Amino acid sequence: MMEEVSAGGVVIFGNTILLLKKFNGDWVLPKGRVEKDETLKETALREVLEESGVKAEAVKYIGMVHYKYKNLKENEMVYKTVHWYLMKTNSMDCTPQKKEGFVDAVFVHIDKAKNLVRYQDEKNIIIKGLKML
Structure with a gap:
């Protein structure tokens, strides 16, 4: 079984949360794979910026989630x-990253x-993160 580690963010602006809409x-929420020599926090911030154009600041670690999915290309189960x-961010400016498969960022x-x-x-x-505010 392959293993994959990703990090992402629950980005708050006032009483709103950043969400991305996929083509489907x-x-x-914005997230992505950890790259070589990157901390989890660096990955989360980079992915938020890459996928949505939002410059955010990490306030707290919320926690982790585990799940399995099938990688169809490799025909192998992935433990993610x-x-x-x-x-938090101080601007609502966002641009969905079309090449990452997102049509909207709001x-x-x-x-x-x-x-x-x-x-x-x-x-x-999201619920766990909001309790930390």
Whole structure:
């Protein structure tokens, strides 16, 4: 089984959270793979910037999530760990990264964001992160 480690952010601006919309219509939090010689926090901040154009600052570590998925190209199961950080930004300017597969990047009201995100583990991370504010 392959292993993959990623990091991402729950980015807060006022009472809104940054969400990205994928080409297939799913709303997700920004995240991506850890690169060589990068800390988890550096990865999370870089991925937020790359995927949304948002410059954020990491405030607290929220926690990690584990799940398995099938890599169809390699026909192999992947055991993935995602580390999440609570982040703040002072600007709502964002640009979705089309080449990463995102059609929209928006700050959504906290209450609405919890219902919009596609995956239960991301909902849980949002709820956990908000309790840390």
